[in-house]
Amino acid sequence: MDYINTNFVFLRDLEEIDAHINALSEQKLNITKAIKAKTNARNLNGPDAAQCEALVHAVQDLSGSESIEAVDQLVKNFGDVKILREIRRALQKKLELERENAVLIRAADIESRLNQLSESSPVEEFNAASTAISDIHDESLEKSLRSQLKLVSEPRKAVLQDELTKALEKVKWLAPHEKVTIPAADFKLISSKFTELVDLEALNSIPEYPESWFALQVLLHPFILRFNYHFNQNTETNKISRPEWALNYVETFFSDNHAVLELAIGDAFSKHNRIGIFEVLTALLIPLRDKLTQMLSIINTNIEKSSSEGDTAALDRDGRLLSHLIFETASFDQRLRKNYKYNPFIEVSLAAPPHKWAGLTGDILATDGSESSAVNNWLNLEFRLAKSRFETDIVGASNAFEIDYEFNASSDNPSDVLKPSYSAFALVKLFDNLTTHFKSLSIVKYQLKYVSKIQLVLLDDYYNALEKEFRQFNESLSSKLISNFLSGTIKPDSNNAAQTIATNGLKGLEILTGLYCSIKFVIESMEDWSTELVYIQLWNMFCSLSDTKDRDNSIFGATIVQYHGLLDKVIEKYTDFFRREIRGTLKEYVNSCSWIIDNDMKKNNQPSTQLSNFILILPSYMSFLKRSLPELDYFLVSSKVCDSYARVLQEYVISNNQFNKNGLSQLKVDLECLSSYMADYLLMSTNYKYSNIENRNYKRLIQSVKMMEHFDATTAKLLKRNPDSNNDIRAEFTDGLDCLSDNDLRDLLFRIV
Numbered sequence: 001m002d003y004i005n006t007n008f009v010f011l012r013d014l015e016e017i018d019a020h021i022n023a024l025s026e027q028k029l030n031i032t033k034a035i036k037a038k039t040n041a042r043n044l045n046g047p048d049a050a051q052c053e054a055l056v057h058a059v060q061d062l063s064g065s066e067s068i069e070a071v072d073q074l075v076k077n078f079g080d081v082k083i084l085r086e087i088r089r090a091l092q093k094k095l096e097l098e099r100e101n102a103v104l105i106r107a108a109d110i111e112s113r114l115n116q117l118s119e120s121s122p123v124e125e126f127n128a129a130s131t132a133i134s135d136i137h138d139e140s141l142e143k144s145l146r147s148q149l150k151l152v153s154e155p156r157k158a159v160l161q162d163e164l165t166k167a168l169e170k171v172k173w174l175a176p177h178e179k180v181t182i183p184a185a186d187f188k189l190i191s192s193k194f195t196e197l198v199d200l201e202a203l204n205s206i207p208e209y210p211e212s213w214f215a216l217q218v219l220l221h222p223f224i225l226r227f228n229y230h231f232n233q234n235t236e237t238n239k240i241s242r243p244e245w246a247l248n249y250v251e252t253f254f255s256d257n258h259a260v261l262e263l264a265i266g267d268a269f270s271k272h273n274r275i276g277i278f279e280v281l282t283a284l285l286i287p288l289r290d291k292l293t294q295m296l297s298i299i300n301t302n303i304e305k306s307s308s309e310g311d312t313a314a315l316d317r318d319g320r321l322l323s324h325l326i327f328e329t330a331s332f333d334q335r336l337r338k339n340y341k342y343n344p345f346i347e348v349s350l351a352a353p354p355h356k357w358a359g360l361t362g363d364i365l366a367t368d369g370s371e372s373s374a375v376n377n378w379l380n381l382e383f384r385l386a387k388s389r390f391e392t393d394i395v396g397a398s399n400a401f402e403i404d405y406e407f408n409a410s411s412d413n414p415s416d417v418l419k420p421s422y423s424a425f426a427l428v429k430l431f432d433n434l435t436t437h438f439k440s441l442s443i444v445k446y447q448l449k450y451v452s453k454i455q456l457v458l459l460d461d462y463y464n465a466l467e468k469e470f471r472q473f474n475e476s477l478s479s480k481l482i483s484n485f486l487s488g489t490i491k492p493d494s495n496n497a498a499q500t501i502a503t504n505g506l507k508g509l510e511i512l513t514g515l516y517c518s519i520k521f522v523i524e525s526m527e528d529w530s531t532e533l534v535y536i537q538l539w540n541m542f543c544s545l546s547d548t549k550d551r552d553n554s555i556f557g558a559t560i561v562q563y564h565g566l567l568d569k570v571i572e573k574y575t576d577f578f579r580r581e582i583r584g585t586l587k588e589y590v591n592s593c594s595w596i597i598d599n600d601m602k603k604n605n606q607p608s609t610q611l612s613n614f615i616l617i618l619p620s621y622m623s624f625l626k627r628s629l630p631e632l633d634y635f636l637v638s639s640k641v642c643d644s645y646a647r648v649l650q651e652y653v654i655s656n657n658q659f660n661k662n663g664l665s666q667l668k669v670d671l672e673c674l675s676s677y678m679a680d681y682l683l684m685s686t687n688y689k690y691s692n693i694e695n696r697n698y699k700r701l702i703q704s705v706k707m708m709e710h711f712d713a714t715t716a717k718l719l720k721r722n723p724d725s726n727n728d729i730r731a732e733f734t735d736g737l738d739c740l741s742d743n744d745l746r747d748l749l750f751r752i753v
Contacts, residue, residue, distance in 0.1 A: 055081070067091045106132070107141050114148050119155035123196045126153055130203040150204045157200055157214070164193040164218050174222040174257065187263070194219060195268040202272050209282055209344035210363060216283035219264065223253055227287050240295050243325045247332040250288050254281065258340075273347045281336065282344050285360060292364045295325060296374055303377050319381030323437075326361060326378055330440040333359030337442070362443050375446060383454045386434060390458055394426045395465040401514035403628050418630050420521035421514045427462050428525045431455055439534050444541045451538060451555060459522070459559050466519060466566060470573075473511050477577065502617045505581055509621055512573060513628050519567045520633070523560060530554035574637050578644040581621070583652070585614040589670075590652045595663030596753060602662055607673035615677050618645075622681035635683060635690035642682045645674075646697035654704050658753045664709050671705065700739040707737060707745070708752050716752035 055078050058070075071088045078084070110132050117125060126149070133145045167190045168174075171182045182190075197215035207213055217224070230237040231246045239245070261280050269276040299322045306314035336342040337357075345353035358366075365374050394400065400423035407425060408417045420428070438450040529535050539555045550557065589610035622641065626634055649671075659667065679685065683692045692698065710732060711719065719725045726745050730736045737745065 054078075068095065103136060103138055103141065107136060107138075107145065110136070110145055111148065114145070114152050117152045117156070119159045121156060123156070123160075123199050126156065126200060126203055146204065153200055153203065157197065160193055160197045160200065161214075161218055164190065164197060164215075165221070167193060168219070168222070174220070176226065191264055191266050191268075194265060198268045198272070206272055206274070209357075210285065210289065212283035212286055213279060215268075216279060219261075220280075220283055223284070224287055227291075231287075231291050240298060241321060241324070243292060243295060244328045246288060246291050247328055250284050251332065251335065254284060270348050273349055275346060275348060277340070278342060278344055278346065281340065281342055289360055289363055292325070292329060292360060296322070296364050299325065300373055300377055304373075316381070316384075319377065319384070322374070322378050323381055323385075326365075327437060327440070329361045329364065330359065330442070333357075333361055333442065334440045356442075358443050359441070361441055362446075365443075365446070375449065379449060379453050382434070382437060382450070383457070386430060386454055386458060387461075389430060390427070390461065394423045394430065395462065397422060397426075400465075401469055401511065401518055403510075403514055403517050405627070416630050416632075418521055418524065418633065419517055419628060421518040423462070423465075424518040424521040427458070427522065431458065431525070431529075434458075435529075435534070444538065447534070447538055448542060451535075456556075456559065459526070459556075462522065463559070463562060463566065466515060469511070470515055470566065470570065473508070473515070474573070476511075477508060477573075477580070502620050505617060505621060506624060508577065509624060512570065512577060513625065516567070516570050516574075516633075517628065519563055519570060523563045523567065526556040526560050526563070530556050530560075571636070571640070574640045575644060578621075578641045579648065582614070582618065582641075582644050582648045585617050586611075586648060586652070588613065590656075593653075593666075595653075595657045595659045595667060597660065597662035597666060599662065602666075605665075605669050607670050608666070611670060611673060614674065619677060619681055622678075626681070631689060635688075635692070638682055639692055639695060642692045642695045643697045645678070645682070646695070646701040650697070650701050650704065654701070654751065655747065658751050659708055660713070660753050664705065668705055668709070671701075696739050700744070703733075703735070703737050703740050704744070704748055706733070707740070707748055711749075711752055713753055716749045720746075720749045 055074070058074055058077075068088065068091050071084055071091060075081070075084050110129060113125075113129050113132070117129065129149060133142055133149065136142045136145065167186060171186050171190070172178060172180045173190070194215055197218065198213060201207075201214050227246075227249065229235070230249065232238065237245055237249075258277060258280070262277055265276045265280065267276070269279050299318055302318045303315060303322065306312075306318055336359075343353055343357045345355045345357060347353070401421045403419050404422050404425055405419060407419045408414060434450075434455055438447050441447055441450075530539075535555050539553070542555065554560075589608060592610055593608055618641075622638070625637055629637060653667070657663075675684065682698075683690060684698075685691060686693055707729070711729075719729060722728075723746075726742045729745055740748075
């Protein structure tokens with residue numbers, strides 16, 4: 001090729017091709033003579049004489065295209081002789097020159113054909129020339145000939161444009177508010193000229209989205225003129241606050257005219273592997289895209305100005321315009337996808353499209369590399385508006401963490417429904433509303449930005465608000481609030497003591513339960529969101545872009561874990577709360593009751609009067625919980641209450657006292673009294689869907705009383721002396737006292753007097 005590139009620069013150099021070939025032939029002849037001369041100079045009577053003579057004759061016989069292979073065979077026969085290498089190089093030059101000569105001759109022929117094309121030549125002749133150019137298989141020549149083809153096709157393109165335009169004008173093509181019947185002959189002419197124009201354009205290049213065909217610009221020219229009049233002139237329809245007018249104008253036009261447009265374009269695009277109606281839409285989007293880009297640029301400029309000047313009112317106004325523009329454009333994109341299955345990257349062939357259409361929204365947000373400015377302005381506004389609502393209407397509301405008892409009141413099973421706090425419900429509504437703002441975008445990178453910079457931030461902010469409220473509750477529980485309802489601060493003769501305790505205790509319980517319902521409602525909502533397609537897709541995309549190994553999680557996974565941690569703390573706080581409350585309401589009972597009772601002091605099966613505070617206060621707490629929590633949640637909390645109730649009595653009554661028979665009888669009466677009041681609240685029956693009847697702490701309390709009742713003081717003394725008597729004790733009971741440890745048994749023996 002170096003020889004060819006050096007000696008053949010222009011097509012006119014082909015005139016000297018024969019001279020170059022003759023020169024190479026002469027070079028071959030000279031090489032042969034040189035071989036002879038060297039051979040004659042040697043002693044031809046030597047042993048190599050015959051071999052040299054054979055080599056000379058073999059070289060003289062070389063000819064034709066098989067010469068290269070013949071030289072290779074001579075190398076095998078006579079060795080790698082220098083003269084054979086020179087012959088091989090000369091033959092290679094000759095063959096390359098002959099091949100290039102053939103290519104140049106074809107190129108010269110095509111160039112001649114191109115020069116003969118004119119504005120009246122049939123498109124088929126242009127197409128034939130294009131096919132011939134493709135067969136050249138020489139990048140440089142093909143590029144040069146393509147450029148020449150484009151140049152010579154321009155006059156024909158202008159003629160076809162003029163013919164198509166006149167044919168369209170004749171039938172009042174796409175005239176508004178007119179129903180024109182187009183004669184078949186005219187319609188056929190329009191379709192024919194349009195197809196020729198498409199074919200002519202396709203010879204040079206096929207436009208790629210967002211560009212469109214010149215033929216379609218001609219076909220849609222009447223509409224483009226009207227669009228520019230309405231939306232690029234000083235008219236009532238040209239308003240920056242109304243992008244939907246331009247969007248609807250294009251959509252309505254296409255809806256009204258796509259049938260006639262399909263007839264006009266026929267199968268003009270299918271031969272070029274394109275879907276005709278999609279190509280029409282792509283052409284219609286060009287003026288619309290330009291208009292929206294112009295609007296976006298103006299809004300962004302105004303936002304930057306308002307931001308630099310600190311004009312909050314103008315910033316909010318322009319921000320709302322930007323948000324409205326993006327929302328309307330994204331909705332338009334969705335309608336095109338849904339109604340027309342539009343994707344400009346889909347081709348007639350069955351191959352999957354190489355790209356997903358980002359929509360006009362993606363086009364205008366990425367214009368001139370200004371994506372960060374437009375997107376950030378939009379995200380900042382969305383966050384500012386959401387944050388304002390969050391602070392004023394959600395966590396800033398006076399009843400933020402109060403339970404909304406009207407939530408799903410009409411449900412078939414209201415007892416199974418978790419009632420949220422007002423703030424939790426408002427947060428979920430805000431979150432769902434924000435989802436609609438980005439969901440229609442269908443651009444994953446913008447959706448991810450929206451979720452991470454707005455929605456997840458709001459969830460974190462709400463968590464912080466919950467944590468702050470929980471912290472304040474803890475402080476109140478240990479100081480001010482608890483001091484109001486702990487029984488030690490109430491004098492026994494206070495008439496309103498129990499009512500005061502109940503009122504203040506309920507206040508604390510309402511705060512704690514409001515937190516519980518808030519946290520759990522948001523957790524359940526996040527778990528529901530995690531199953532929605534849009535968030536599954538976002539999580540999969542995030543995983544594909546990062547090195548995360550927890551692919552089975554969700555985009556809300558870390559936040560859910562965080563909320564669960566706080567929920568566990570709240571649940572545990574129920575234990576602290578009820579332990580304090582039960583201990584407080586039973587304080588007088590614990591301190592004043594004696595369990596070694598002689599016959600004169602027997603109360604004739606009447607419960608102790610010191611239980612009145614407990615009987616008044618605890619049921620009111622449990623009634624509140626029953627009203628506020630679903631069945632399962634109520635059961636979980638009631639089990640905590642049952643634990644606290646049983647442990648306090650076990651620790652402060654049984655483990656701190658000794659009992660005679662009368663004392664045990666009185667304790668049994670008191671426990672039966674408490675059970676009668678608390679059985680329903682503590683779910684102490686197998687009739688309930690969820691029951692605490694098998695609560696081990698409660699069973700431990702009952703078994704303790706049962707064991708002490710079973711043995712008299714004398715027997716207890718004997719059993720105490722025998723450290724191995726535990727099995728004998730258990731054998732006396734059908735349940736084997738399974739909730740009492742061996743240490744419990746030994747301790748209880750010392751309680752019996």
